[in-house]
Amino acid sequence: MTTGKRLAGLLLLTTALSFPGAAFAQDSGGSALSPTQEDVERDELLDQDPDGQEDDFQDTDVSIPGGSIIVTGRINRNPERNSTQVVNVLSTEQIARTGEGDIAGALGRVTGLSVQGQGFVYVRGLGDRYSLALLNGLPLPSPQPLSRVVPLDIFPTNVVASSLVQKTYSANFPGEFGGGVINLTTRAVPEESFLEISAGISGNTETTYQRGLSYYGSDYDWFGFDDGTRDVPPALQTFFDSGIRMSDVPLDPEQNVNDAPFTQLDIAKQLGNPNLILVQQIGDVQPNWSAGITAGTSLDVFGDGLLGIVATASVSNKWRTRDITSQSILADFTLDSDFRDVVTDNSVLVNALLGFGLEVGDHQFRWTNLFIRDTSKLARLSTGEDFQDDDSIVQQQTAWFERQLIDTQLVAELEFGDLGVDLRGGYARTDREAPYEYTFTYVRDNANGPLSDQFINVLDRQTGDASVVFSDLQEELWAGGVDLSYPVFDSFALTVGYAYSDTERFSERREFLFNAPTSFPDGVGSLRPDLLLGDAIIDFFDIGLIESTQSDPAFTSALTVHAGYGKVNWEPVLGVMLDVGVRYEDAEQTVDPVEVFTTPLNSASSTALNNTYWLPAATVTVEPIENLQLRANASKTLARPQFRELIFQTYYDPETNRQFNGNPFLVDSRLTNFEVRGEYYFGGGDKVSVAGFYKDIENPIEAFSSFSDNAQLTSFANAPSATLWGVEADTQYTFDLYNLGGFFETKQLLLLANYTYTNSEISVQQGDITRLFPGGDTAASNLFVDGVPLTGQSDHLVNFQMSFEDTESLQQFTVLMNYASQRVTSRGTSGLPDIVEDPGLTVDLVARQGFDLMGNDMEVKLEARNIFNRRNEEFQTDGVNRAEINTYDRGTTLAASVSLTF
Numbered sequence: 001m002t003t004g005k006r007l008a009g010l011l012l013l014t015t016a017l018s019f020p021g022a023a024f025a026q027d028s029g030g031s032a033l034s035p036t037q038e039d040v041e042r043d044e045l046l047d048q049d050p051d052g053q054e055d056d057f058q059d060t061d062v063s064i065p066g067g068s069i070i071v072t073g074r075i076n077r078n079p080e081r082n083s084t085q086v087v088n089v090l091s092t093e094q095i096a097r098t099g100e101g102d103i104a105g106a107l108g109r110v111t112g113l114s115v116q117g118q119g120f121v122y123v124r125g126l127g128d129r130y131s132l133a134l135l136n137g138l139p140l141p142s143p144q145p146l147s148r149v150v151p152l153d154i155f156p157t158n159v160v161a162s163s164l165v166q167k168t169y170s171a172n173f174p175g176e177f178g179g180g181v182i183n184l185t186t187r188a189v190p191e192e193s194f195l196e197i198s199a200g201i202s203g204n205t206e207t208t209y210q211r212g213l214s215y216y217g218s219d220y221d222w223f224g225f226d227d228g229t230r231d232v233p234p235a236l237q238t239f240f241d242s243g244i245r246m247s248d249v250p251l252d253p254e255q256n257v258n259d260a261p262f263t264q265l266d267i268a269k270q271l272g273n274p275n276l277i278l279v280q281q282i283g284d285v286q287p288n289w290s291a292g293i294t295a296g297t298s299l300d301v302f303g304d305g306l307l308g309i310v311a312t313a314s315v316s317n318k319w320r321t322r323d324i325t326s327q328s329i330l331a332d333f334t335l336d337s338d339f340r341d342v343v344t345d346n347s348v349l350v351n352a353l354l355g356f357g358l359e360v361g362d363h364q365f366r367w368t369n370l371f372i373r374d375t376s377k378l379a380r381l382s383t384g385e386d387f388q389d390d391d392s393i394v395q396q397q398t399a400w401f402e403r404q405l406i407d408t409q410l411v412a413e414l415e416f417g418d419l420g421v422d423l424r425g426g427y428a429r430t431d432r433e434a435p436y437e438y439t440f441t442y443v444r445d446n447a448n449g450p451l452s453d454q455f456i457n458v459l460d461r462q463t464g465d466a467s468v469v470f471s472d473l474q475e476e477l478w479a480g481g482v483d484l485s486y487p488v489f490d491s492f493a494l495t496v497g498y499a500y501s502d503t504e505r506f507s508e509r510r511e512f513l514f515n516a517p518t519s520f521p522d523g524v525g526s527l528r529p530d531l532l533l534g535d536a537i538i539d540f541f542d543i544g545l546i547e548s549t550q551s552d553p554a555f556t557s558a559l560t561v562h563a564g565y566g567k568v569n570w571e572p573v574l575g576v577m578l579d580v581g582v583r584y585e586d587a588e589q590t591v592d593p594v595e596v597f598t599t600p601l602n603s604a605s606s607t608a609l610n611n612t613y614w615l616p617a618a619t620v621t622v623e624p625i626e627n628l629q630l631r632a633n634a635s636k637t638l639a640r641p642q643f644r645e646l647i648f649q650t651y652y653d654p655e656t657n658r659q660f661n662g663n664p665f666l667v668d669s670r671l672t673n674f675e676v677r678g679e680y681y682f683g684g685g686d687k688v689s690v691a692g693f694y695k696d697i698e699n700p701i702e703a704f705s706s707f708s709d710n711a712q713l714t715s716f717a718n719a720p721s722a723t724l725w726g727v728e729a730d731t732q733y734t735f736d737l738y739n740l741g742g743f744f745e746t747k748q749l750l751l752l753a754n755y756t757y758t759n760s761e762i763s764v765q766q767g768d769i770t771r772l773f774p775g776g777d778t779a780a781s782n783l784f785v786d787g788v789p790l791t792g793q794s795d796h797l798v799n800f801q802m803s804f805e806d807t808e809s810l811q812q813f814t815v816l817m818n819y820a821s822q823r824v825t826s827r828g829t830s831g832l833p834d835i836v837e838d839p840g841l842t843v844d845l846v847a848r849q850g851f852d853l854m855g856n857d858m859e860v861k862l863e864a865r866n867i868f869n870r871r872n873e874e875f876q877t878d879g880v881n882r883a884e885i886n887t888y889d890r891g892t893t894l895a896a897s898v899s900l901t902f
Helices: 003-014 037-048 092-098 103-107 234-242 264-269 535-541 742-746
Strands: 087-090 113-116 120-123 131-135 160-166 180-186 194-204 212-214 280-282 288-301 305-329 335-360 363-386 391-416 419-444 465-489 492-515 544-547 554-573 576-593 607-622 628-639 651-653 658-660 669-683 686-698 701-708 711-718 721-736 747-763 769-772 776-779 796-806 811-820 823-828 835-837 840-853 856-865 874-877 882-884 893-901
Touching: 087 092, 092 160, 092 840, 194 305, 212 305, 212 335, 212 363, 234 264, 264 535, 264 544, 305 882, 711 769, 742 747
Parallel strands: 131 180, 658 711, 701 823
Antiparallel strands: 087 160, 113 120, 160 180, 194 288, 194 893, 212 280, 288 305, 305 335, 335 363, 363 391, 391 419, 419 465, 465 492, 492 544, 492 554, 554 576, 576 607, 607 628, 628 669, 651 658, 669 686, 686 721, 701 711, 721 747, 747 796, 769 776, 796 811, 811 840, 823 835, 835 874, 840 856, 856 893, 874 882
16 A cells, blocks of 8 residues: 555544545545635645644544545644534543543543533433444443443543544434434554553542451452352252242242242352351552553555554453442421441453454455453441431442443445445443342331340341342344445535444343241341351241342343434535435334243333434534634434333442332433534634534433432433523633743643533423323423423533643643532422532642653653542532432542553
């Protein structure tokens, strides 16, 4: 392959945002849109002027549906400026500047984006159900029971080459587009062979070398894998396979008149492994650590072809301890319960990527294989007061959560003269397993009895209880698509495409309560959990089992989407660009109970949504004067209920310490979107932009919470309608410090700042209804208050970065500030106020320094995160009183890492 052809191929990749739906490249026969002499002269000046260089974007590789571009002679302009849509792009260098270890953290620095929970990115205040996550232009399944959107905190930054956030809808993307689409592009063909080795260590002031909790588990827990200890025990597996209900299983051998292959006692005795039950205090929690290796090479093939191979693997081990205040209130705002929860979780992230890239002539192929495994080992000890019963309570939990993603994708960008053909296909599977989720509750009645000063558990669900849960989730996704692009005539390009995705999820949750007879002695109930479930106790006192999930233990869910679209890119006059298209989607979404028992239960908790949509989108971009661009966009999009929101089955979320239950009556939300934006480019990467946006949402899905027996239960319902509007401003400016002389001759100061104001209101009128399962129609005013904001929406989002950098070598010191104002996480019911989160201000420091080590590049990075120890605050308040729902100190994290590239 000639140098010229390789450069042309690189340009196609590095500016792949120009027109997402078109696929033409300039060749000797002319281009689809010929550059004017003015364009060429301007680009020649940019090439000669150091201030006109756009270095931050030269290595940006973005792979999206309809992946190539129309080359118009403006190839030096950065992707954000050159796109016909409103986009933000994080290049490899920009991601590195943030110092974040996962892509969710890096995206939290983008205008209008905030990260909530475990890696879910909210765009302009709209929840994760309104966002779309793609990998190399293809959808991903989720390993999370509560979401169909994959959490982005499982993607380490070492496997991501760039990240694109598109905030205006275009027809080449799926129609589930509310706040925006987030497209991750994995590392591609390297230009030269390399080997990089990295390692890091970190600690947190609330966790590291502090006391924590854990339990033994298995020998390989430190590596994120189980050695077989947590396999389903034989008697329980036989029960699962039999199709018999636990209520029909004999308690002991004397009652086994039908010679059943197992009894309740047989199963119960196999569920008392002390290694999975006994919580122990850790005197000094050890520091976090990580290690990784990345390698790549390229080879000349087929005479004029280039084959690139890149592989990466890493592992990280992280500890976190939270000392949580958790309270619940009654209708008059008096405390119902007051608890302190100490939670320690040990998270291990293992990932590997193997990618192949092939360039042959004008054709490019990419085959990407990704493996990510994220495990969390959790131990919780809660102590508190139940003021209604005047009881003191101690509760213990141990759990193990495995999340795993396997993904393989093949993308081809082919050019046959003026005809561009993009082909893409992929298969992905996610798994989430949570075996042996144990909960033990001990009660002290504080009365005048002989053991009233002792915590006891008599296994009757009133004076103590014990339970174990086995849950399993598998989700498979097949996706594919084709895009055809052709220049009908100069300045007018047509793109048509077809996309298919088929997602299937199986979710099972089986909870078993240990059940003792009324004769169970209080004194025995004071034994610690592992002794309480010892074989001798179970046998002597005939402790049996009750399956609380017997009504709906398992569900299957599916979503099949067929979509076709057409769009045109037209430049009727120089400086005016139109991107107009329409997408047709036919979707079938189902959720059905799975009959796991021989005798069917005939559950009615099913959902079947069959909808078709025409989704138009149009964007006009005008350049009235050089360096100034004005954009306007209008579109219609949708948001479908997530699988877990539809499943009428209780699920416990260990992150928020609350239970969730789905609503099979949810329906799709429909959105109408408008945006106007002005962008001015000073040269290089410096710019300023101001935008205004408006969204009208029909049937938005909102979470609401109720409290029962000291437990918070969250469910979901369609509000009648809502509106959301806001403004955002974004600026980047570089100050050259050359004139200061000496040390500063090669230094610059880079300032990045963005601000987003968002206002949303739910509309509830008299007579509006919503549907709740199993009751049916309910007055919407029972759940929603007219004029309140949407859940998850902060009025104010602010990001600020100040980076002191060397222009000739790797030397950076960056201050990062992030602020988000209060936002509602769940609606209060029965007259109670909403549950509110206050993220507040966090400040981080990141320093990077490059060295030459015997001719090899070495980088040292130092980080200080949350240096002012901003707390996690989630609460309810009536303006005078305040109840803490999930409040704890997050601590300050200090980290150091080193990488060496050969």
